[in-house]
Amino acid sequence: MQVYEKRLDIVRDVATFKREKQTIGFVPTMGALHQGHLALVQRALEENDIAIVSIFVNPTQFNNSEDLVKYPRTLDSDVKLLSSLSNKIIVFAPTPNEVYGSQMNSISYDFEGLEHEMEGKFRPGHFDGVGTVLKHLFSIVSPTKAYFGEKDFQQLQIVRKLVEIEKMSVQIIGCPIYREKSGLALSSRNKRLTQEQLDASPLIHKILQQVKKDFGTKSVSKLNDWVSEQFENTEILELEYFEIAKVSDLKTITKIDNDIKYRAFIAVFADKIRLIDNIALN
Numbered sequence: 001m002q003v004y005e006k007r008l009d010i011v012r013d014v015a016t017f018k019r020e021k022q023t024i025g026f027v028p029t030m031g032a033l034h035q036g037h038l039a040l041v042q043r044a045l046e047e048n049d050i051a052i053v054s055i056f057v058n059p060t061q062f063n064n065s066e067d068l069v070k071y072p073r074t075l076d077s078d079v080k081l082l083s084s085l086s087n088k089i090i091v092f093a094p095t096p097n098e099v100y101g102s103q104m105n106s107i108s109y110d111f112e113g114l115e116h117e118m119e120g121k122f123r124p125g126h127f128d129g130v131g132t133v134l135k136h137l138f139s140i141v142s143p144t145k146a147y148f149g150e151k152d153f154q155q156l157q158i159v160r161k162l163v164e165i166e167k168m169s170v171q172i173i174g175c176p177i178y179r180e181k182s183g184l185a186l187s188s189r190n191k192r193l194t195q196e197q198l199d200a201s202p203l204i205h206k207i208l209q210q211v212k213k214d215f216g217t218k219s220v221s222k223l224n225d226w227v228s229e230q231f232e233n234t235e236i237l238e239l240e241y242f243e244i245a246k247v248s249d250l251k252t253i254t255k256i257d258n259d260i261k262y263r264a265f266i267a268v269f270a271d272k273i274r275l276i277d278n279i280a281l282n
């Protein structure tokens with residue numbers, strides 16, 4: 001398995017792959033890889049000649065410095081995991097300087113309002129950081145296709161907008177959420193959950209499934225109230241937000257229109273660990 005740390009090295013080899021007309025599937029990650037990431041990498045391998053996985057904990061997308069410090073960094077085991085999948089994978093694990101140069105600043109993007117909804121309200125500057133790092137990574141890796149999990153559905157929609165704004169030719173592929181048997185959506189942050197928190201957290205997906213069942217028969221405000229009530233009896237999980245929103249612009253709704261696609265979105269704290277999830281409703 002080839003692991004690149006230097007921007008110039010990977011840029012040089014990518015140029016060779018391009019000359020040879022090889023297609024590149026790209027999976028950007030922040031490491032601490034789990035089965036959800038591996039499913040993305042597997043798909044990238046199936047649909048392309050080469051799969052490149054970046055492992056980079058991007059400082060500019062953290063609005064909470066404690067979260068950045070505590071974010072798991074497990075490069076050696078990540079590389080081992082990827083080599084067990086295929087020897088055709090290339091890893092790009094740069095330092096911040098290789099990605100940003102000497103100025104680690106975010107570009108201030110206008111994602112046509114997508115950035116102000118949900119995560120955007122609670123994590124100021126987060127999507128500017130995501131957009132900026134992906135602009136850099138896409139220009140280094142020159143991918144044919146890039147793969148993102150639907151767990152971060154708002155991020156996925158924003159990446160689609162980013163590619164439009166930056167006029168990049170990469171095709172963005174959204175992939176289904178990968179879950180534990182308990183229903184908990186896989187996330188690198190799950191590694192920080194205590195057993196008690198792990199036992200409590202399947203409630204999040206159970207609630208989303210119930211909302212999906214009741215969607216269309218109960219009003220949006222009844223569903224919102226019902227979700228809030230579910231968290232009144234647990235001290236382990238604290239609801240940050242629950243919203244039913246349009247897939248297209250992620251705007252919250254109060255009334256349902258049968259011709260429009262909706263998803264329910266949720267963010268919950270287990271102590272200081274933030275868990276997000278979502279579900280397609282129709």
Ligand code: PAF
Binds near residue numbers: 030061130133155
């Ligand atoms: O989803 C993530 O892990 C990150 O936001 C990404 C896309 C790798 C950018 O740092």
